[in-house]
Amino acid sequence: EAGVTQFPSHSVIEKGQTVTLRCDPISGHDNLYWYRRVMGKEIKFLLHFVKESKQDESGMPNNRFLAERTGGTYSTLKVQPAELEDSGVYFCASSQKPAGGLRAPDTQYFGPGTRLTVL
Amino acid sequence: AQSVTQPDIHITVSEGASLELRCNYSYGATPYLFWYVQSPGQGLQLLLKYFSGDTLVQGIKGFEAEFKRSQSSFNLRKPSVHWSDAAEYFCAVGARGNNDMRFGAGTRLTVKP
Numbered sequence: 001e002a003g004v005t006q007f008p009s010h011s012v013i014e015k016g017q018t019v020t021l022r023c024d025p026i027s028g029h030d031n032l033y034w035y036r037r038v039m040g041k042e043i044k045f046l047l048h049f050v051k052e053s054k055q056d057e058s059g060m061p062n063n064r065f066l067a068e069r070t071g072g073t074y075s076t077l078k079v080q081p082a083e084l085e086d087s088g089v090y091f092c093a094s095s096q097k098p099a100g101g102l103r104a105p106d107t108q109y110f111g112p113g114t115r116l117t118v119l
Numbered sequence: 120a121q122s123v124t125q126p127d128i129h130i131t132v133s134e135g136a137s138l139e140l141r142c143n144y145s146y147g148a149t150p151y152l153f154w155y156v157q158s159p160g161q162g163l164q165l166l167l168k169y170f171s172g173d174t175l176v177q178g179i180k181g182f183e184a185e186f187k188r189s190q191s192s193f194n195l196r197k198p199s200v201h202w203s204d205a206a207e208y209f210c211a212v213g214a215r216g217n218n219d220m221r222f223g224a225g226t227r228l229t230v231k232p
Contacts, residue, residue, distance in 0.1 A: 004162065035222075042123070043163075043209060043222035056219060091163065105151050105213035105220065110163035 002026065004111035006092050012117045018080040021114045025074070025094030031055075032075050033095075033108060034067060038088040046090075049075060082118045089113040121146035121212045125223035132200050133231045140195040140226050142184075142210030151213035152193040153220070154184055158206040166208075169193060180204070205230045 005024045013019050025032045034046040046065070047057040051072035060067070064083070069075040079086050093108040122145045132138055144150050151170050155163040167178025174186040184195045193210060210223045 040128075040224065042224040043211075045219050045221070048219065058219075093163075107153075107165055107168065108220065109165070110155070112160065112162040 004092055004094050004109055006090075006111040006114050008114060009112065010115045010117075012119065013082055014119050015084055016081045018078065019082055019116060021077045021079075021090050021092075021116070023075045023077070023092030023111060025092070026096075026109055029094035029096050029109075030072070031095040031097075031106065031108075032069060033093040034075070034077055035091040035093065036088050037091065037113075038085075043091060046077075079116070082116075084118050087116055087118045089115050121150065121214055121221045123210050123212050123221050123223040125208075125210055125226050127226045128224070129227045129229065131229040131231060134202050135199050138195075138197045138200045138204070138228070140208050140210075140228070142193045142195065142223060143191050144193060144210070144212045145191065146212055146214065148214070150193075152184075152186060153211040153213065154178065154182070154193070154195050155209045155211060156180075156206045157209065157225075163209065166195070200228075200230055202230045202232065204228060 007022045030051050032049040035043045037043045045059040048055045049069045052069050066078045091113045093110045095106040095108045097106040124143045153168045154166040157163045166182050167176045169176045169186045176184050182197050207225045207227045209225045211220045213220045
């Protein structure tokens, strides 16, 4: 079974440019998450999709970030325009079971991340 | 909301020595605790998780962790470290009813020959 894949593995752009990151979750996983790790800090939650719907986007830093998951399969995260503080590693994860009620959180499987450098 | 602290940013141990990585969490209800490892160029891999039951949890690659409610800790241990264990380790806490996990800042492990 293929794991979570992310593309590109590394992106270097200039301030003001646009970048689009892609995540392909494990097949059959309805839940998809985006996280970000800024240099040396903790991994922070950005948002959570259940199929094509945004379940929770409370972690999105501002409106320069736009995440989509058309068709409930792969997801893209666009940063437009990019700023210096957007540099970091962007992780995607997927899980199978839905959250909710008294259910324990499902195990999330992570991709290798995309390292974004904004100059 | 839940939070996690990993007090050690970087730890160096000799190959064959024992290892303990510290993790302290803050959460008002029953925590769901995880340890992940990230090797260079790889994604985060789940080492082990604690949801309930036995407070000593066994994971992959010979790792174990012990949940201590009184100390709000979930420390990761391994009796004998191998050079391949050099990586970054993340502790995370999840909450009932949602999948929003909180991660610590990570502990980078260096293994000396």
